[in-house]
Amino acid sequence: MLSSAALRKTGTGWEFVSEEAVEDFVEVHLQSLLGLTVIKRQFTVNEQRCDIIAVDENKQLVVVELKNAEDRYIVQQLTRYYDALLEHKPFADRVDYAQPVRLIAITPKFHRDNLTDRKYHGLFFQFLQFAIVPDGEKLSLQLKDVDTEHIARVEIADRQTERTDNIPSPPKAFIKLLSQCELSEQEDILKIRHKILSFDGRMEEITASGSIKFGNGNSKTSKFCAELCSDSKGNLILFLWLPLKGLTSKTISRARVWTDWNDKALIEGYVTSGIGSKISSRKKVIGNQTEKVKQNITNIQQWRQNYTHTYFIQKSLIEYINSAIKLIESSVKSKIFTYEEMKYIDLAKDVKTIFIEMKIAEHYPNILETIDELDKRACKFTSGQLIDLALQKWLERL
Numbered sequence: 001m002l003s004s005a006a007l008r009k010t011g012t013g014w015e016f017v018s019e020e021a022v023e024d025f026v027e028v029h030l031q032s033l034l035g036l037t038v039i040k041r042q043f044t045v046n047e048q049r050c051d052i053i054a055v056d057e058n059k060q061l062v063v064v065e066l067k068n069a070e071d072r073y074i075v076q077q078l079t080r081y082y083d084a085l086l087e088h089k090p091f092a093d094r095v096d097y098a099q100p101v102r103l104i105a106i107t108p109k110f111h112r113d114n115l116t117d118r119k120y121h122g123l124f125f126q127f128l129q130f131a132i133v134p135d136g137e138k139l140s141l142q143l144k145d146v147d148t149e150h151i152a153r154v155e156i157a158d159r160q161t162e163r164t165d166n167i168p169s170p171p172k173a174f175i176k177l178l179s180q181c182e183l184s185e186q187e188d189i190l191k192i193r194h195k196i197l198s199f200d201g202r203m204e205e206i207t208a209s210g211s212i213k214f215g216n217g218n219s220k221t222s223k224f225c226a227e228l229c230s231d232s233k234g235n236l237i238l239f240l241w242l243p244l245k246g247l248t249s250k251t252i253s254r255a256r257v258w259t260d261w262n263d264k265a266l267i268e269g270y271v272t273s274g275i276g277s278k279i280s281s282r283k284k285v286i287g288n289q290t291e292k293v294k295q296n297i298t299n300i301q302q303w304r305q306n307y308t309h310t311y312f313i314q315k316s317l318i319e320y321i322n323s324a325i326k327l328i329e330s331s332v333k334s335k336i337f338t339y340e341e342m343k344y345i346d347l348a349k350d351v352k353t354i355f356i357e358m359k360i361a362e363h364y365p366n367i368l369e370t371i372d373e374l375d376k377r378a379c380k381f382t383s384g385q386l387i388d389l390a391l392q393k394w395l396e397r398l
Contacts (some may be wrong), residue, residue, distance in 0.1 A: 046084035225394035
């Protein structure tokens with residue numbers, strides 16, 4: 001019996017490379033996991049294609065629908081399969097249609113709509129949530145019943161990870177973009193390129209003037225997941241196709257991402273084309289504002305022994321805090337936060353020090369608490385998190 005699985009490494013663990021890979025593995029291990037015998041996989045009846053048709057030891061028909069990602073419509077799919085199977089009654093020699101049909105949904109995560117649809121449905125649906133979990137030095141596929149919390153598990157004895165020997169050398173256009181970066185960044189950028197191209201066999205690298213796109217071709221119907229391009233000053237900019245509204249929307253758009261190419265990243269805005277002149281303009285304004293506050297802090301550090309400047313000091317600091325609060329409120333709401341805005345908020349630490357050293361915080365009871373809240377700087381991600389999400393959403397759109 002085969003115990004291998006086509007997996008890929010993510011920032012938090014392992015996942016199947018595709019929905020087909022999930023089906024491959026579950027089909028082989030359906031008996032040991034759920035005590036079921038497979039009759040047919042990808043069986044079409046009345047224009048409805050079922051992932052797996054199986055029976056238990058009592059010839060009860062079981063329909064299994066598998067997903068490799070959250071899906072809002074899995075209950076509706078199983079309902080259609082149920083109706084088609086009862087209408088045509090295939091495999092009558094192996095199935096006892098006098099018994100109720102078992103409907104099983106297997107997915108790594110259930111959407112809340114799945115639970116609502118099931119709650120008010122006349123049929124019963126068994127929800128099994130799967131995960132790939134460490135088992136000593138090996139991995140196992142775990143199925144957990146969301147209602148009973150019963151867990152079934154089978155070992156993954158061998159991992160078929162992505163092939164890396166067919167990744168082409170970077171094209172000249174990529175090398176040109178790469179040359180504009182620091183040497184310390186170039187290795188990380190090459191790792192990102194390798195991760196994207198090794199994600200799926202359909203992933204392509206498309207070169208254009210000053211731009212490298214990653215997706216399944218370059219036609220009107222192509223889907224992209226990432227793009228690298230440079231601005232007028234030669235700065236390399238990363239774009240990822242990500243959900244809107246702080247990654248919560250079902251709508252995907254092209255997001256401009258600041259990253260240190262290692263473990264830090266920020267969504268700076270969404271841009272349908274170009275590099276995003278409005279974002280660049282905002283970054284410039286905040287950058288200039290930051291320099292102004294820095295100069296004020298320098299002046300304050302020189303003047304703080306001179307009480308004639310106390311009013312100016314307090315006014316300057318309060319203006320900064322009010323400005324920073326507005327910025328944070330805006331960024332928390334939109335989940336959009338530029339690198340320059342992050343550096344602007346970083347000044348809160350210096351402002352807090354001045355308030356404490358000059359003993360003027362007592363005049364503003366909530367000021368230190370407010371600064372502490374500013375310093376938490378919402379909306380930060382890791383580059384790995386955003387790239388993994390972009391790849392996942394790209395795969396879902398294919």
